[in-house]
Amino acid sequence: MTVLFGIFLLTLLVITAVAIVRxxxxxxxxxxxxxxxxxxxxxxxxxxxADVALTEAAVGAGISTVLFxxxxxxxxxxxxxxxxxxxxSLIIVTSATLVVLYATFDKPRFGDxxxxxxxxxxxxxxxxxxxxxxxxNVVTAVLASFRGYDTLGEVFVVFTAxxxxxxxxxxxxxxAGRREQEASGIGLREHLIPxxxxxxxxxxxxxxxxxxxxxxxxxxxxxxxxxxxxxxAFILYALIEGEDRTLAALPQSGLNALMVCxxxxxxxxxxxxxxxxxxxxxxxxxxxxxxxxQHLGIILIEAGVGMTVTGVLLSIFHAFAxxxxx
Amino acid sequence: MELLGLYHYWxxxxxxxxxxxxxxxxxxxxxxxxxVSLFQSAVFLLYITMSxxxxxxxxxxxxxxxxxxxxxxxxxxxxxxxxxxxxxTTALGLGIVVRIKEEYGTIEEHEIQATDRR
Numbered sequence: 001m002t003v004l005f006g007i008f009l010l011t012l013l014v015i016t017a018v019a020i021v022r023x024x025x026x027x028x029x030x031x032x033x034x035x036x037x038x039x040x041x042x043x044x045x046x047x048x049x050a051d052v053a054l055t056e057a058a059v060g061a062g063i064s065t066v067l068f069x070x071x072x073x074x075x076x077x078x079x080x081x082x083x084x085x086x087x088x089s090l091i092i093v094t095s096a097t098l099v100v101l102y103a104t105f106d107k108p109r110f111g112d113x114x115x116x117x118x119x120x121x122x123x124x125x126x127x128x129x130x131x132x133x134x135x136x137n138v139v140t141a142v143l144a145s146f147r148g149y150d151t152l153g154e155v156f157v158v159f160t161a162x163x164x165x166x167x168x169x170x171x172x173x174x175x176a177g178r179r180e181q182e183a184s185g186i187g188l189r190e191h192l193i194p195x196x197x198x199x200x201x202x203x204x205x206x207x208x209x210x211x212x213x214x215x216x217x218x219x220x221x222x223x224x225x226x227x228x229x230x231x232x233a234f235i236l237y238a239l240i241e242g243e244d245r246t247l248a249a250l251p252q253s254g255l256n257a258l259m260v261c262x263x264x265x266x267x268x269x270x271x272x273x274x275x276x277x278x279x280x281x282x283x284x285x286x287x288x289x290x291x292x293x294q295h296l297g298i299i300l301i302e303a304g305v306g307m308t309v310t311g312v313l314l315s316i317f318h319a320f321a322x323x324x325x326x
Numbered sequence: 327m328e329l330l331g332l333y334h335y336w337x338x339x340x341x342x343x344x345x346x347x348x349x350x351x352x353x354x355x356x357x358x359x360x361x362v363s364l365f366q367s368a369v370f371l372l373y374i375t376m377s378x379x380x381x382x383x384x385x386x387x388x389x390x391x392x393x394x395x396x397x398x399x400x401x402x403x404x405x406x407x408x409x410x411x412x413x414x415t416t417a418l419g420l421g422i423v424v425r426i427k428e429e430y431g432t433i434e435e436h437e438i439q440a441t442d443r444r
Contacts, residue, residue, distance in 0.1 A: 021348045033363060043374075052405050052409070067420060111381075154408075303397055
């Protein structure tokens with residue numbers, strides 16, 4: 001049964017991907033991309049990756065679709081010129097596919113506990129998490145503590161990308177300026193059904209986002225997912241009520257502060273480790289008891305991650321939404 | 327199980343190359359970015375496929391589990407952060423595309439190159 005379900009899902013993925021590439025209507029392609037993200041999220045869930053599925057559903061099916069639509073509104077909805085060097089590309093892509101397919105026969109058997117990927121540090125993480133960190137969700141333990149350096153790097157990449165988008169889109173281009181206030185303030189306010197349903201949903205999405213943020217040690221969740229969910233709630237509010245009211249509720253200066261403070265909080269917790277006489281990002285010295293210190297450190301850096309991700313994703317959204325149609 | 331495993335890897339290979347095709351063959355810049363997204367998702371699928379252990383469950387420790395088998399948390403951590411980084415970099419790409427549209431009036435690669443040659 002699971003095998004059939006898996007094959008069904010994967011086949012749907014391939015069909016969706018082909019449809020995305022074939023369609024000349026970019027609006028359709030973006031909508032299909034949202035469906036593709038949802039399908040791949042279900043796939044991740046079937047493969048035991050609950051945290052990843054949550055992230056992909058919030059980011060891929062929610063925020064990425066909105067950002068692509070924002071970009072389409074500023075550019076064009078149709079591909080005018082279809083394909084270049086069609087046959088040459090097809091030949092190259094087909095031969096590359098065959099090479100990769102040939103390589104798959106050398107891959108370890110699916111689900112094999114003896115596969116090399118399960119040998120090195122992963123068993124150590126699973127075995128030592130209760131002793132050193134004592135949080136139930138091993139993914140959170142690895143993300144926030146064992147591999148805290150990686151996550152710090154990722155947070156700064158997200159931060160930098162957000163700054164990049166704001167630099168690109170807030171500059172006044174040739175003839176293009178910021179959109180007039182009254183034009184951007186409309187949203188879907190006249191449409192009754194989206195408005196009523198959306199307003200009902202927003203507080204619950206926010207609440208779920210906060211739950212995911214603070215329950216991330218115990219169940220699937222954490223700063224990345226929570227940041228994406230909270231940003232999605234504000235984006236939904238902006239789509240219904242218009243940009244102005246969203247910016248009135250959470251102004252751009254607040255978003256900038258969130259971005260910066262989140263990244264600084266993460267780095268600050270790392271430095272606090274050094275100040276208290278241990279290594280960078282070692283949380284064990286934050287409290288008298290090493291395990292309690294780990295808990296404190298994880299909650300703090302997850303809060304930092306959540307703040308930065310929320311701030312960056314919302315700033316990117318506002319940067320696209322505020323850009324004039326050239 | 328054997329077939330499902332190979333099928334996962336085959337779907338990975340096909341998705342990867344569908345994304346690659348969109349990047350090399352499509353002229354429209356937004357379509358190219360959609361191709362990059364597909365390519366990226368295929369890599370995510372490969373990692374998560376490798377993290378699966380037969381009979382395993384999500385790596386969340388619970389009391390009262392008898393002899394639990396967990397799937398590998400490490401690839402999940404890598405991909406979890408990669409998804410959020412992926413959307414941020416895609417947004418940066420879209421920002422560049424929007425600026426190109428404003429400066430050149432088009433996002434079709436041929437026309438941009440034609441403008442540059444002039």
